Amino acid sequence: MAILEIKNVTKQFGGNLVVDNISIDIKKGEFFTLLGPSGCGKTTLLRMIAGLVSPDSGQILLDGVDITNLPPEKRPLHTIFQSYALFPHMTVADNIAFPLKMAKWDKSRIDAQVNELLEDVQLSQFKDRYPHEISGGQKQRVAIARSLVDRPKLLLLDEPLSALDARLREHMHMELVKLQEETGVTFVYVTHDQHEALALSSRIAVLNHGTIEQLDKPDIIYSKPKTHFVADFLGKCNLLKAEVLATTTDTVTLRVASGIEFSIKDPASSSYQIGQIGWYSLRPEKLKLSAENTFDATNLSVIKSKVNGYYYYGNDTLYELDLGNNTKLQVMAPNHTSDGVKFFVDNSEIYVAFDPEAGNFLDTSSC
């Protein structure tokens, strides 16, 4: 059941189309992420849901009720801002009590509810501190408690973790997911961080230039990107020029990087034309390296190549290979040997193999 329906919403700023006719249904209890680079319209979309920006056209429905023209204070949802926006002249407890005071709860009920929330976010001993007297992570938790204290139908989170350092951010990832599961409140999360989006979300909408490039579960978005942009934006991806050689109802035969030919399953294959040029996307971790050609060539495509250089990341090593014709190929090799890592040195000849089914053909018309 959709708790939030965004219908054909459009917004322009000074002749600039920031959100271009977007429609999304967000299900109850979902952790939904709007992912995209800065300027893709994700924050504007979030602000329109919150009522801080009004759309030029389109409709926003919350729980079946049209909230498009409601002022922000009348909407049963809250936002967590990037800067937390804690009131600096109020204590932690007063900050958390603010929505309840605005909703005119009884003093005793407010106190009980605030204390419960303070315990939930483990800040009971800080209740009388002012925001400038607590750390960034604690501020973050106050902001979360303040936004959940009156059990809103929807929580909007605008890059809430971007001000925290990497370790704390990872810790907060787990806390957020736990909190979302415990409270059952639907989260709409805005981020430009693909790792965050993949780790937290039940579904992701990838936005670019005000439109949705792809909307799906994280694993599908990652493994089956639909467009060049999605493949490129989420994680590392090899995007190789590919030419359609032949099609059947559910397979397409490609010539990739001027030479390698293979067929892959593709439900959309019937819409392709012979000779059409597109992209073949292949994640670097789907490739295997070997100094000798010991691969089983029945299922794998094997290419002979040369190491251009490598980057050691600790848990794995990224190799850059040269396929000739200015085509580079990135390969992520796990460093899972128990003793020291042995690298393939620069300019060494190497065999690289991959299962063609691990990649996807991207129609250029969808770029």
Add this chain to the structure above:
Amino acid sequence: MLRLNEKRALSFIPSLYLVCLFLIPTLIMIFIAFREPGDYGGVAPLISHVDNSAQINLTLDSFKFAFTSSFIGQLFLRSMAFSIITTVFCLVLGYPLAMMIAKSGKKYRDILLLMVIIPFWSSFLVRVYAWMIILGPNSGVNYLINKIVGTFGYPSVNLLYSSFAVVICLIYINLPFMILPLYANLQKHDDTLIEASRDLGATRLQSFLKVTLPLSLPGVLAGSALVFIPSIGMFVVPELVGNNCSLMIGNLIKQQFLQNENWPIGSVTSIIMTLVVLGISLIVGIFASRLKGLKYANK
């Protein structure tokens, strides 16, 4: 970076300036307050010779007089009342203006600020004289008001040479001193806080009362102090646009030194006024330091 000695050397000239032109005169003023008035103005000689014995002429009479004189008390009360009215009106008029300037786009902000500052380009006296014309008996304003008053059957009034004219001029003169500190405060406010308060269920008015207003209190205090303190010592305005019933404490001090030539009374009155102003500053300071969290309110 300057070393400590260099910093001290740099502050030497301003310190010297303050010592010569503020500290020493203040001490002289305090000393004069204990002297006896001279027969022909000024102060009587410190040491007089009566019957071959030297006598030191120091007295508390001026203090006794100042604290028992209902006239001086009345002037103090009136000065306080005028200053409080001025401060309140400056606040009520200045707050929305400062808010509007702070919220307007960068392009207009500078022009609006310039308009607040432009009156300073002409002399203070010229501006008060301008009000004498505006409020004068032959002015359109006075004519219009008397027309309105006349239709309700009341006798015509004179706007100029009245307490009304004094307060109007005080408000006009002091308004920029309220607007500028308020603007400096409001302009630093993080708009996200207002968005957050709206998002959390506060209406526009509630957001203003619960967030903007408390956060602007340091600006309100600074502006109020900057308006109240000069207002209470003002003597030019009551002299030019006031009447006998709108004299302020500054007029008394001036008279004691220049017309009555009773320097000790003038000094005592000045001391009392200084103490009143210091007391008010102290109260404001204590209040300001109690505003917890506000120090850190602005990014």
